[in-house]
Amino acid sequence: MxxxxxxxxxxxxxxxxxxxxxxxxxxxxxxxxxxxxxxxxxxxxxxxxxxxxxxxxxxxxxxxxxxxxxxxxxxxxxxxxxxxxxxxxxxxxxxxxxxxxxxxxxxxxxxxxxxxxxxxxxxxxxxxxxxxxxxxxxxxxxxxxxxxxxxxxxxxxxxxxxxxxxxxxxxxxxxxxxxxxxxxxxxxxxxxxxxxxxxxxxxxxxxxxxxxxxxxxxxxxxxxxxxxxxxxxxxxxxxxxxxxxxxxxxxAEVYAKTNRYTDAITAAKKLLTTGGYSLAPEYRSLFLADNHEGAAKNEMIFPVVFDGVFTQNYGGTTFLVHASVGGSMDAAQFGINGGWYGLRAKKNLVDLFPGGATSTDKRSMFYTKDQSKEITNFGDFSQGYPVTKWRNVKLDGTPGSWYPKPDGSGGNGDFVDTDFPLFRLADVQLMYAEAVLRGGTGGDAGQALTYVNAIRARAGATPLGAITLDDILAERGRELYWEGHRRTDLIRFGKYTTGAYVWPFKGGVAEGRGVADTRTxxxxxxxxxxxxxxxxxxxxx
Incomplete structure (x- = not known):
């Protein structure tokens, strides 16, 4: 708690x-x-x-x-x-x-x-x-x-x-x-x-x-x-x-049609050179009920704090945990009393990982039993892989505070303790690398590569010898998925409305299509x- x-x-x-x-x-x-x-x-x-x-x-x-x-x-x-x-x-x-x-x-x-x-x-x-x-x-x-x-x-x-x-x-x-x-x-x-x-x-x-x-x-x-x-x-x-x-x-180019990549590097360096922040050794620890403690806490920059006792509501991470559980999934493994049969991943996210749902990348967290990767009917929970990233259990496997305990204490499994990171260190490292690649001054290309490879090393992914902007977008997708960044990222990279990059039912058709730029x-x-x-x-x- x-x-x-x-x-x-x-x-x-x-x-x-x-x-x-x-x-x-x-x-x-x-x-x-x-x-x-x-x-x-x-x-x-x-x-x-x-x-x-x-x-x-x-x-x-x-x-x-x-x-x-x-x-x-x-x-x-x-x-x-x-x-x-x-x-x-x-x-x-x-x-x-x-x-x-x-x-x-x-x-x-x-x-x-x-x-x-x-x-x-x-x-x-x-x-x-x-x-x-x-x-x-x-x-x-x-x-x-x-x-x-x-x-x-x-x-x-x-x-x-x-x-x-x-x-x-x-x-x-x-x-x-x-x-x-x-x-x-x-x-x-x-x-x-x-x-x-x-x-x-x-x-x-x-x-x-x-x-x-x-x-x-x-x-x-x-x-x-x-x-x-x-x-x-x-x-x-x-x-x-x-x-x-x-x-x-x-x-800034999206918001005000002005290049401020040098300022992005300056702001990022202030944080990245400040002591106290460090990547959590285990990626999964960032999305658990005790992510406000231990090594996970050291990666958090600004979280929205949730507590199963003191912030009870059906939004926030209570929504993310419950709505991601359904079908043959065991709700107890997620520290909750039942699933809401709602959220799943589109196939584009699964395919970002080499090997898909069976990738050796530790960030690949998908439930596949009795589930299909393809989605033809959004209302069918069995279509699409649920994401198992958000849980109301602690790193040691014990459930959060609002879960029934053997002695009868605790709650009923409705609410969760997991905090939501609006900003965390890996995000800033990737933003720094992107700003360097986009031509901002005051940064260092070698340092940018080091930051990206440190994130990949934690995931067990092969280090990169060089990075491009496409690498950054893909890495942000693998590292920050389901954390509330993707729409903004796709718009910044010019991929949100275009017909050159689509996903299922984008634009209202099964195969996906481009939409008007007004949708940004x-x-x-x-x-x-x-x-x-x-x-x-x-x-x-």
Whole structure:
């Protein structure tokens, strides 16, 4: 069970009542309707820290209602809680829409992801969008309430308390920058609001390049105020800042039509030359219930922390573990009480590994018994190989905290302890190598090859004598599959919409076909455009 800062996420009912929405739609109504007095909460440094923790919990939980209730809606009243969970929905948009994953369920909107045929009324497209703005609104309110003037008015004046809260503000700005990064990646030109915005005003729409500039500026400005790398697991520190900068700069040509590969190398080097980070000796340990401990912890840069007791919900890694199990699979081996018969790999992912599902590459984690590699019917769980990467068991084989124990303690196997790595060391090493190959200066081609071969050595793969950009894309596919990177990677490499690279049912046909380049963005939800006439729809929708 996680013992880090975010273990206490389940205690923040008080903090949840403090967020004032400056969202774009009228549908972002929040629960509970009662708001505790900001003057009371924000006059106590301990409670301010609780509100900060609630900001982090926005990445992990959908709300604070009763988990599993038929009326559960989470933070967003008019969206099913499962459909608005940050990690779960982000994963869906980044993976099911690519060559890596498919989902069997027929919930309206999911089949559209399998075929790249979604529209502006897709409930998952809307749920992700509204989750981003709920998170941004929460961060904005925290920043409004913790200015130097507000702290002084409320009697918080000691140097240490003011300094601590200044650090919390930097973390809130990081979390906001993270959501804006995801927004510009997925939706392009989006509404923009900060703590300076007037509550109730309709936000203006900013271009993707303007959002990029804001994120770039924010990350530079907060870098010096964040915790030193690896000070406390689960919190946004300088290492998280450098990792996000690397990702943003690597994709700058997509986001802002500008070459920032040299900046990507600079940011990556800050992290890669900092002590404390190291590749976990066992790849599988990164996706287990105790991945917040031991050698796996040393590879984590910024995880979303999940705990079977304190962050109970049906999103995040609970979704990834349960939905990957079905058919003849033994759920107990995954530390859960049963499978949801949902997620499987498309054949393109299997074929990335030499030898496919029987590859000697240790990252090849597929279940093949009673399963076919080919998929002709997404709704048939027996078609496609389930991925066995995500589990609710520890490295020693014992189950996570929410699994029934022989003495009767524990839970019932519903929820998992496995953390989700938004950024980890191998990702940054591969981003560094790619930026070098793309012509960024300040890097070293020999070092780039060393990083790639270190990742391959852990997997038991043959070292490469030289690397190309195609090698990098393939290696990212093998190393980072089912971790929420693939759509962004395929777009950056020009392979997402083209008919030259296809996967089953891309474009709505069994053999796959090219789709319009407009599919590199999701549409602005119809509900938001109705509520905010400032917004222009993305081309093609």
């Amino acid at each position: 996680n013992t880090s800062f975010t273990r206490s996420l389940g205690t923040f009912a008080l903090a949840a009542s403090l967020f004032t929405s400056v969202s774009c739609t009228k549908d972002l109504d929040q629960k509970p309707s009662y708001r505790a007095s900001a003057d009371v909460i924000y006059s106590d440094p301990a409670q301010i820290f609780q509100v900060l923790a609630r900001l982090y919990s926005g990445l992990a939980v959908a709300g604070q209602g009763q988990v599993g209730s038929s009326t559960e809606r989470g933070d967003l009243v008019k969206i099913n809680a499962d459909y608005s969970n940050y990690v779960r929905n982000y994963w869906n948009l980044q993976e099911i829409t690519t060559d890596e994953a498919t989902l069997a369920w027929g919930d309206p909107g999911i089949p559209d992801f399998n075929t790249l045929t979604w529209n502006a009324d897709n409930q998952f497209v809307r749920g992700m969008y509204e989750r981003f703005y709920f998170q941004i609104s929460a961060c904005n309110e925290f920043l409004r309430q913790t200015t130097a003037d507000k702290l002084a008015e409320r009697g918080i004046s000691s140097n240490s308390e003011v300094a601590n809260i200044g650090q919390y503000r930097a973390e809130a700005r990081f979390l906001r920058a993270l959501s804006y990064t995801h927004l510009m990646d997925l939706y392009g030109n989006v509404p923009f609001t900060t703590e300076a915005s007037v509550i109730g005003d309709l936000p203006p729409q900013k271009s993707r390049a303007e959002i990029f500039a804001f994120v770039d500026s924010e990350l530079k400005d907060i870098e010096g105020s964040l915790l030193a790398p690896r000070t406390q697991y689960g919190r946004a520190d300088k290492g998280a800042c450098w990792a996000l900068q690397t990702m943003v700069y690597l994709n 963005l999701f549409p602005i939800p119809t509900s938001d455009r109705i509520a905010n006439p400032n917004l222009k729809q993305n081309d093609g929708y």
